[in-house]
Amino acid sequence: MELFGIVIVLSVILVPSNVLIAKGQKGSDSPSSPCNYPAIYNFGDSNSDTGGTSVALFPRVAPYGETYFHRPAGRATDGRLIIDFIADHLGLPFLSPYLDSLGSNFRHGANFATGGAMIHRPTASWFQTGSSPFPLEIQVEQYIQFKERTAYFYAQGCEKSRIPRPEEFSKALHTFDIGQNDLASGFGSNEALRARLPHIISLYAEQLRGMYEVGARVFWIHNIGPLGCLPLSVIKVENPPPPGYLDEHGCIKSRNDIVKEFNKHLKETVVQLRAELSEAAITFVDIYSVKYRLISNAKKEGFEEPFKICCGIHGTGIDVGCGNTTIINGAQVYGGSCAKPSAVISWDGVHFTDRANTWIATHILDGSFSDPPIPITRACHRHSQI
Template sequence: MSISVISAQNFGLPYLSAYLDSLGTNFTHGANFATAASTITLPPSIIPGGGFSPFYLNIQYFQFNEFIPRTQFIRRQGGIFANLMPKEKYFAEALYTFDIGQNDLGAGFFNNKTVEQVKASIPDIINTFSTNLTSIYNLGARSFWIHNTGPIGCLPYILANFLSAERDAFGCAKPYNEVAQYFNYKLKEATVQLRKDLPLAAITYVDIYSVKYSLFSNPKKYGFEKPLVACCGYGGEYNFGSVLCGGKVTVNGTDIFVGSCETPSTRVNWDGIHYTEAANKVVFDQISSGAFSDPPLPLNKACYRNA
C-alpha cells in the first residue's frame, strides 16, 4: 500500500485509479500516473529486459497532457462515461503529488556507476524534474506536494548488493544515504527556485527522508523489528537475493514459494525496496500533519498559497 492510498483513505476518498486503466474507470477524484520502477530521467534499461519502467516522468507528463483534453471530450459527448471524467475546473483545483527520484539513484548504482558518479548526475536529474513540474504548471496545475527521497542506503536491495559499503550506527549503508541526502538538498533548492519562477503555485516540500530514517534508527518506538530485513524475500542477512518476493527457489531439490514473513505489521520493509503497509501508515501519519513540510502546512492545507 502506497502513501497515496493511505492519503485517500484519510480524506474519505476512493483510491486513485491508474491512468492506464481500461474504459469505465472513475477519474472524478483524480488519476495516478505513477508506475513501479519509474524514474525522472530516461532509465538505462527497461522492463522486461531491464529493471525500470518505460513510463519515466517525461512520459507521465505527456500522458497527463493527453488526459486533460480526452476527459473533456468524453464529458462533452455525454452518455454513460461522461460523469466518470473530471470537470475542467478540477485540474486547477487539484493537488499534484510527486514521490520520485529514488529509482534514478538506484539506476545509477546498478549501472556500475560509483557513488561519486551518481552524485554528480543529480543536478541534471533535478533539472529534469523542475522542467516537468513547470510543464504541468503551464497546463494549469497550481498546487504541488513534493516528497524528497528516502534513505536508500537502509533498503535491503542496496545492503545486500553493496556489502562493503560503510555502515552507520543503525546498519544502513552510509555513502548511499549521503547521495540521497544530496539529492534532497538539490531538490529543496529547486523548490525554492520554482516558487520564484511559478508565482501562482503553492509548492510544499515534504521531508519524507527524516520520517523514514526514524523507522530504521528507532524501530521499537513504532512497534517494528528487523527494519533492515525484507519481509517478503529469500536469502542472506537481509532476506533479499536473486529470487524476489513471489518467486520460487529450489532448496535441496524442493521448490519453495518466496512469500511473506509471519507478521508484516511489525516490519518496515516489504520486498527489499518498498515499505510495508504498516510502515507507510506511520510515515503518512507524520507527514500529513505538516511537521515535516516546508512551508509547515498540513496536507489538507497544501492547496493554499502563502501570500
C-alpha cells in the same frame, strides 16, 4: 526485475493499520481554512504505483496485497501505499491507475505512477534491469492528454460520473514521489552519479513547469527516502563491513549521502519554482527524515529489527523474490511472506509494509515535515498567504 522502484507530528499516536486516518475537513477558500480538493493526480514510481505496472507490464502476484486488500491489488506491498492514505485523509477514493482499462473511475483523479519509473528517460540497458517505459516525462504527457480528452468527452455529453470535471483540474492536488530509481541505477559509480544530479533535477523542474503551463497549481512533492537503508542492499554488505561503510544505524552511508545531496538540490529547486510560478502552491515533504526516523527507532515504534524482510528469501547466495518460486539444490523454494507483516518495516526488501506506510503517512499529513510547515489539508494556499 525491478530492484529500487520504491519512492514524506513529531510525536503522534500510531494509528493501527486497520484504522483509517481521520479525513480532512472541507471548507472555504480562505488561507486559514482547509482546501477542498476535487481530485488527486499522482506521478511517481512503485512507491505510489496503485497498479499501473501490473496492468501494463507484469502483474503483482500473491502474497502482495494480502494484509489490506486480501488479494494482489497492483501495489508493491502487502496493503496500502502512502498515496492511499493521502486520498483517504482528504475524503477521496483510492486512485485508479491511468493505464488500467477495467473498473477504473477517474472522477476524483488518476495515478500515472509506474514501478521502476525514473525522472531521467531510461536507456535500453536500463529497461533490461526493470526500469519503467513510463518516465516522468511520459507520465506528464499522459496527464496532458488525459486533461485534453476529458474536456472533449465532457463536452460531448459522455458518461460524467467516471471522468473529472474540466474546471476542477486547477483545484486538484498534484503529488510527486519519484527519483530513487535515477539514483539506484548509478550507485556503482558514486562520483559519476553525483555529477549527474543537477541534470536530473533540471529535468524534474522542466516537467513541473510543464504541469504549471497546462493549469496545475497545487503541488505536493516528496523527496527521496534513505536508499542506503533498504534491507535488500544492507543484507548484502560483507561482514564485517569496511570501516565507515555503515552509519550508526546500519545503513550504507555513501548511498544516503548522495540521496541527501539530491534532496538538497531538489529543495533549492522547489524554492526557485515558487518564485517563478507565481500562482503555484508548492509543498516540499521530507520523506527522507520520516523514513529514517522510523528505521532508526524501529523497536521503539513497535517493529522488529529494521532490516528484516517480510516477503521473499534473501541471504548468502539466495535470492527468491516475493511471490516467486525457484529451484535451489534440486528443491522448489517459494518466496512467501512472514507470519506477522505488521511487525516488519520492509515488505520485500525495497518497499514498506502497510503498517509502516501507515506510520509514515501519519507523520507527514499534518505538515510537521513539510516546507512550508502546513498540513496537506491546507497545501492549496501559497506560502506567502499564510
